[in-house]
Amino acid sequence: MEFLTETFELEELQYFFDYINNGSVFYLIIPFFILELIRYAVLKKLNWNILGDSLANVVTVFAFIMIEFVLGALLIYQLYFYVYENISLPHLPLNIVTVSACILLADFAYYWDHRIMHRIGIGWATHTVHHSSPHFNMSVAYRFGPLDAVFPIFFSLPIVMLGFNPWMLLFVELFVQSFQAILHTEVIGKLPGPIEYIFNTPSHHRVHHGSNEKYLDKNYAGIFIIWDRMLGTFAKEEEKVVYGITQPLNSINPIKVFFHGFTRLYHQMKSAKGLRSKLSFLIRPPGWTPPAD
Amino acid sequence: MKNSTLLIRSLLIIAITAGIPHALAFYSPSDPKPAVNTQSEELSVEPPTIEQDTIQTIWLSKYEVTFEGLQEKAVYQIKKEGNSLKCYSIELIDALGNRYPDSTLVMSQIELDEYTAKSNYKIEYEGNKYDVESYLVMNEAGDISLNYTYYEYSGKETWKRLY
Ligand SMILES: [Zn+2]
Ligand SMILES: [Zn+2]
Numbered sequence: 001m002e003f004l005t006e007t008f009e010l011e012e013l014q015y016f017f018d019y020i021n022n023g024s025v026f027y028l029i030i031p032f033f034i035l036e037l038i039r040y041a042v043l044k045k046l047n048w049n050i051l052g053d054s055l056a057n058v059v060t061v062f063a064f065i066m067i068e069f070v071l072g073a074l075l076i077y078q079l080y081f082y083v084y085e086n087i088s089l090p091h092l093p094l095n096i097v098t099v100s101a102c103i104l105l106a107d108f109a110y111y112w113d114h115r116i117m118h119r120i121g122i123g124w125a126t127h128t129v130h131h132s133s134p135h136f137n138m139s140v141a142y143r144f145g146p147l148d149a150v151f152p153i154f155f156s157l158p159i160v161m162l163g164f165n166p167w168m169l170l171f172v173e174l175f176v177q178s179f180q181a182i183l184h185t186e187v188i189g190k191l192p193g194p195i196e197y198i199f200n201t202p203s204h205h206r207v208h209h210g211s212n213e214k215y216l217d218k219n220y221a222g223i224f225i226i227w228d229r230m231l232g233t234f235a236k237e238e239e240k241v242v243y244g245i246t247q248p249l250n251s252i253n254p255i256k257v258f259f260h261g262f263t264r265l266y267h268q269m270k271s272a273k274g275l276r277s278k279l280s281f282l283i284r285p286p287g288w289t290p291p292a293d
Numbered sequence: 294m295k296n297s298t299l300l301i302r303s304l305l306i307i308a309i310t311a312g313i314p315h316a317l318a319f320y321s322p323s324d325p326k327p328a329v330n331t332q333s334e335e336l337s338v339e340p341p342t343i344e345q346d347t348i349q350t351i352w353l354s355k356y357e358v359t360f361e362g363l364q365e366k367a368v369y370q371i372k373k374e375g376n377s378l379k380c381y382s383i384e385l386i387d388a389l390g391n392r393y394p395d396s397t398l399v400m401s402q403i404e405l406d407e408y409t410a411k412s413n414y415k416i417e418y419e420g421n422k423y424d425v426e427s428y429l430v431m432n433e434a435g436d437i438s439l440n441y442t443y444y445e446y447s448g449k450e451t452w453k454r455l456y
Contacts, residue, residue: 004317009383009396010383011383077391077392078390078391081390081392089311089315090318093318095317097313097317101313104310105307105310105311162307162311163311230306231294231302232299
């Protein structure tokens with residue numbers, strides 16, 4: 001059982017996760033995306049809208065990375081390390097058990113972060129971007145909203161407080177994102193039962209992207225679908241998924257795509273009467289309307 | 294699902310998942326701390342290499358390093374590889390407190406004499422790399438002060454033990 005407590009260096013961990021998190025873009029995501037384009041072509045579905053939409057996705061990911069970068073340099077390092085040094089349980093050694101626990105916790109934090117982004121106005125204003133494509137392919141995985149980097153901070157800090165090394169947490173969070181990315185495809189149908197039971201799969205995540213009534217606000221999982229099963233938000237892929245949001249965006253303009261959630265929120269708040277109603281739009285779930293008096 | 298059910302299930306998930314690595318760390322301390330040696334009687338009958346081991350153990354730790362006259366800091370770690378002690382720089386901290394992972398071997402062979410030590414030390418000064426002879430002294434708190442001179446240039450560092 002010694003391998004359980006055998007400690008490794010942060011650098012080894014970084015090397016391992018870099019290979020998966022950054023490397024996979026080249027050995028998995030891009031080849032897969034090309035395969036999807038070929039599939040679209042064979043099915044005679046390839047058109048300018050899909051290409052433009054994919055391009056918009058790539059633009060949003062660069063905007064997202066820039067925001068993440070500024071935020072990271074200014075805030076995340078400082079905050080994470082302050083918390084780690086001052087308000088944390090005893091620091092955990094880096095070993096296989098710690099890393100596995102960290103993956104589970106980061107994935108659980110992802111579940112709640114994701115669920116909350118769907119259920120409060122300000123969260124949906126940023127996360128709607130990810131859902132606004134009417135298509136479903138690998139490039140959609142990279143479609144991010146302006147504050148998508150901000151919300152997770154609140155959900156990761158408690159993990160730092162539990163004594164997990166912030167660098168490890170960062171690698172693991174990127175790993176959850178990378179796992180999520182490969183789920184965005186129509187090429188893979190359903191996987192064998194046990195896998196579909198435990199893990200989030202393309203099938204489960206297609207459901208999450210559906211605007212069908214019975215698919216709304218379901219399957220928030222990152223890596224493990226068990227969180228949805230345990231917390232009552234699981235739905236199986238049955239009827240054909242209609243991708244997108246209930247009020248379609250109909251645009252491939254990257255700027256519109258990136259900001260449409262906030263423009264919509266702003267208009268809702270502007271038209272509401274009274275400060276209370278206006279502010280309620282920030283925390284009420286999407287679709288909420290102020291009570292008529 | 295009721296909010297209270299959600300809360301209870303979530304807290305259980307977190308407690309179990311975080312509890313396991315903490316329990317494991319608690320019951321199998323992998324980083325020996327420089328505890329007062331309570332087994333000195335036993336040790337005296339053991340071959341001398343064991344004693345050498347005990348002394349080495351005292352030095353094995355991470356240290357936050359402050360360089361005299363500089364705002365930048367670093368985290369060093371003294372590790373045992375094979376039979377010798379080496380020191381790596383594992384993290385750099387800039388003047389603003391930003392931390393960057395690092396992995397540079399700064400000392401490849403530390404020679405111990407109980408609480409003092411001598412080692413070659415790789416330093417960088419104005420872009421040039423030097424290998425200098427350095428002297429380390431450990432105080433009662435387990436912190437280290439380090440000195441070196443290189444021709445007319447001399448340096449002083451404080452290594453604060455991190456637990
Ligand atoms: Zn979502
Ligand atoms: Zn998605």
